[in-house]
Amino acid sequence: MCYETRFLTTAPMFIQIQETPNPNTLKFLPESAVLRPNFTASFFNIEECTNAPLAKYLLQIKGTKSVFLASEFISVTKENELSWDSLKTLIMAAIMDHYMAGYPVVLESFYTPQENTKHEVSDAIVNQIREIIDNKVRPAVAEDGGDIMFHKFENGIIYLEMYGACSGCPSSAVTLKSGIEKMLKHYVPEVLGVESI
Numbered sequence: 001m002c003y004e005t006r007f008l009t010t011a012p013m014f015i016q017i018q019e020t021p022n023p024n025t026l027k028f029l030p031e032s033a034v035l036r037p038n039f040t041a042s043f044f045n046i047e048e049c050t051n052a053p054l055a056k057y058l059l060q061i062k063g064t065k066s067v068f069l070a071s072e073f074i075s076v077t078k079e080n081e082l083s084w085d086s087l088k089t090l091i092m093a094a095i096m097d098h099y100m101a102g103y104p105v106v107l108e109s110f111y112t113p114q115e116n117t118k119h120e121v122s123d124a125i126v127n128q129i130r131e132i133i134d135n136k137v138r139p140a141v142a143e144d145g146g147d148i149m150f151h152k153f154e155n156g157i158i159y160l161e162m163y164g165a166c167s168g169c170p171s172s173a174v175t176l177k178s179g180i181e182k183m184l185k186h187y188v189p190e191v192l193g194v195e196s197i
Contacts, residue, residue: 013096017088020145022169024065025077026088027145028095034105035071040147041110042163043067051107054098061094063087068146068164069105075145075164125190126153132187133160137180141166148180156192158184172196 016029035041043049044066049056054074055067063082068075076091078084098105133150141148146166151159160180166172173196181194 013099015092015095017092018145020075020165020169021171022077022145022165024080024168025075025145025165026084026091027165028074028076028092029072030074030095030099032099033071034074035069036111037071039111040068040070040149040163041106042167043069051110052105053103053107054095054105057094057098058091061087061090064091066167068167070142070147070164073142073145077165077168123153125188126150128188129153129158129184129191132184136183144169151197153191156190158191158194159197160194161197 014031018027018029020027041052041055043052043055043059046056046059049059052069055069058064058067058074058076063079064076064087065079066077068077074095078087130150133148137148141162144165146162146164146169148166149161149163151161153159160176162169162172162176166175169175176194176196181191184191184194
């Protein structure tokens with residue numbers, strides 16, 4: 001694989017590691033930005049990583065199940081049967097090597113508009129729902145190493161998709177129903193429920 005080198009540094013890099021509510025996911029916080037603000041992406045196999053060299057590098061580590069990239073962190077989910085003991089060190093070393101070599105986290109093509117940005121709806125209720133999710137829900141979910149995206153509002157039901165540490169987390173269903181659904185029903189009376197897709 002050929003990478004475009006933009007800078008080269010020999011100084012060690014500090015990477016903070018945080019546990020998440022999902023025992024199979026750790027949140028890695030490098031001292032440098034990961035993605036531009038308001039961008040996120042999930043990767044489950046190497047074939048999906050055409051414009052994400054760091055995700056591809058991490059998915060090549062045996063035992064890595066998925067990689068989630070956000071503006072300030074990287075969440076890595078491992079296979080259930082493996083322990084974090086050695087895998088955590090390998091992942092941290094891979095992140096550090098990638099940054100120190102000057103390789104991009106994602107290629108510039110990653111930032112081109114994707115298909116889901118074409119489905120903008122100007123409906124006032126949907127805009128209100130999106131605003132609550134973006135300003136109240138997503139920051140809280142990001143603290144746990146994940147993200148949540150609005151898909152649609154149909155017949156009073158909001159359909160959301162969870163990414164990163166939240167995807168497959170044992171407590172995500174409780175968070176969705178007792179936290180997110182309750183908040184959205186409070187602020188938007190038209191909301192009857194929230195479902196994960």
